[in-house]
Amino acid sequence: MIYWHIFLAFFIPNIVGYGGGPALIPLVEHEVVHNYGWMTVDEFAEVLALGNALPGPIATKMAGFVGFEQAGVLGAVVALFATIAPSLILMLVLMGVLMKFKDSPKVKKLSAIVRPAIAVLLGLMTYRFAFSSLSDNGWIHTIFLLGASYFLMEVRKVHPAFVITAALVYGAIFLA
Amino acid sequence: MKQINLFMAFLRVGLLGYGGGPAAIPLIQKEVVERYGWIEEEELSDILAIGNTLPGPIATKMAGYIGFRIAGVIGMINALVASVIPTVALLIFVLFSLASFREYEWVQGMTRGVLPVVAVMLGVLTWGFIKKSTADFGWLRVMFLVILSVITLQLLGVHPAILIVGLILYVFIKPEKRKGSEKAGETS
Numbered sequence: 001m002i003y004w005h006i007f008l009a010f011f012i013p014n015i016v017g018y019g020g021g022p023a024l025i026p027l028v029e030h031e032v033v034h035n036y037g038w039m040t041v042d043e044f045a046e047v048l049a050l051g052n053a054l055p056g057p058i059a060t061k062m063a064g065f066v067g068f069e070q071a072g073v074l075g076a077v078v079a080l081f082a083t084i085a086p087s088l089i090l091m092l093v094l095m096g097v098l099m100k101f102k103d104s105p106k107v108k109k110l111s112a113i114v115r116p117a118i119a120v121l122l123g124l125m126t127y128r129f130a131f132s133s134l135s136d137n138g139w140i141h142t143i144f145l146l147g148a149s150y151f152l153m154e155v156r157k158v159h160p161a162f163v164i165t166a167a168l169v170y171g172a173i174f175l176a
Numbered sequence: 177m178k179q180i181n182l183f184m185a186f187l188r189v190g191l192l193g194y195g196g197g198p199a200a201i202p203l204i205q206k207e208v209v210e211r212y213g214w215i216e217e218e219e220l221s222d223i224l225a226i227g228n229t230l231p232g233p234i235a236t237k238m239a240g241y242i243g244f245r246i247a248g249v250i251g252m253i254n255a256l257v258a259s260v261i262p263t264v265a266l267l268i269f270v271l272f273s274l275a276s277f278r279e280y281e282w283v284q285g286m287t288r289g290v291l292p293v294v295a296v297m298l299g300v301l302t303w304g305f306i307k308k309s310t311a312d313f314g315w316l317r318v319m320f321l322v323i324l325s326v327i328t329l330q331l332l333g334v335h336p337a338i339l340i341v342g343l344i345l346y347v348f349i350k351p352e353k354r355k356g357s358e359k360a361g362e363t364s
Contacts, residue, residue: 014232016340020198021233022301030336042287049290050270052297056190056263057200059233064264065271076264084256087232088240095226095241102225106347111228112312113343116321119305120329121336126298133291145292154300161194164293171289172282 002071003078009036010063010082018111019118021059026121028062038070041132053164059083137175145170178247179254181212186239186258193235200235200259204242214246235259 013027025048032038039047051061060083067079091098101107133142145167152158152166185207193200201224208214215223227237236256243255277283309318328334 012337016231016337016344018231018340019305021235022198023305024233025298025301027336042291045291045294046274046287047267047271048297049294050274051267052294054263054266054270055192055194056266057193057233057235057260060236060260061264061267064260065267068264068268069271076268080260080264083233084236084240084260087230088237090230091226091237091241092244098226098229099222102222102229107229109347110344112309113321113347114340115305115309115312116318117325117329117336117339117343119302119309120322120325122298122302122305124330126295126302129291129295129298133288133295136288136291142292145289146296149293149296150300153296159194160293160297164290167289167293168286169289171285171287174285175288176281176285 003075005036006067006070006075006078007082009038009066010079011086014059014083015086016114017118018114021057023114023118024059025062026118026125028059028066029125030121032066038066041128042136045129045132049164049167053161141175179251182243182247182251183254183258185212186243186255187262189235189239190259190263198234201238204235204238208242208246215242 009031010028013024013031017024017027029044033041033044047062047065048058051058051065054061060080063079063083064076068076071078130142130146133145137145149163149167152163153160186204189200189203189207193203205217205220209217209220223238223241224234227234227241230237236259239255239259240252244252247254274283274286306318306322309321313321325339328339329336
């Protein structure tokens with residue numbers, strides 16, 4: 001049963017998630033945190049943070065880790081299969097048909113029309129993470145960390161891996 | 177030899193690609209077009225365009241398809257394993273090492289310290305999606321879609337997949353307006 005749940009938890013986000021890996025994040029969070037309750041918001045944030053600090057596609061890192069944590073190596077394989085296989089198989093089988101549609105305005109509109117909904121999901125997640133930090137860390141630390149990480153990543157263009165490492169050190173010293 | 181090269185190419189793509197799947201695209205281009213010459217530049221942009229018409233992560237669709245094109249089913253599995261498994265194993269290792277120190281206060285502090293950083297990353301991502309949407313539809317229609325999404329997702333508690341499928345169906349069912357002006361680009 002757990003394998004079926006793992007399959008569904010990653011199959012659904014990947015079959016509706018237009019816009020590449022980042023668009024899948026809120027959809028996977030919905031399944032993993034809200035639907036199945038495998039993780040808390042804080043734990044999911046940690047997976048995302050360390051996942052972003054490490055190289056490679058984010059969708060498969062999330063899937064592999066969650067699958068492994070829930071049901072070992074086989075769980076990881078099931079989660080990765082559900083993430084990779086459906087759209088890859090469609091692509092291999094329908095290459096000829098898809099070739100005809102790649103410039104069709106309707107197909108181009110697909111990711112455009114899905115985008116605002118993904119934006120809302122990402123926005124709601126942003127709110128949950130900020131709110132969770134507020135109740136864990138209080139106003140002062142939260143505002144300082146929000147401001148400092150925005151400044152470093154967006155204004156000074158520091159690589160996220162360094163900012164995440166700095167936040168881990170800050171947390172170990174000041175938030176313990 | 178080809179399988180080894182294929183493995184090394186996608187291993188480099190996986191290990192050097194910071195910033196998720198889309199960041200891997202220029203690295204894939206460098207390996208399969210420039211370094212090994214397995215695929216022509218135009219074919220790669222076709223593969224990318226077709227990958228974008230389908231949902232799901234882009235990096236694995238590219239790796240799987242290119243692996244299959246170059247070296248059959250084994251090539252496909254080879255390219256997928258090379259681009260996915262090392263980074264997944266690394267994340268599992270890092271998170272489980274952290275978890276084994278879970279009872280220490282300072283490890284819990286680390287988890288809490290990272291929350292605002294992730295919030296900023298997601299906030300920036302949110303704004304990127306909104307800005308891209310307004311370039312497609314203009315502010316008014318985007319605001320309408322945003323409010324519609326907030327109501328269905330947050331107030332009515334509808335599963336996000338249902339909302340997205342609804343939007344996709346709408347694109348296909350909606351009768352095409354202004355057909356005359358678009359026709360020039362459509363026929364080929």
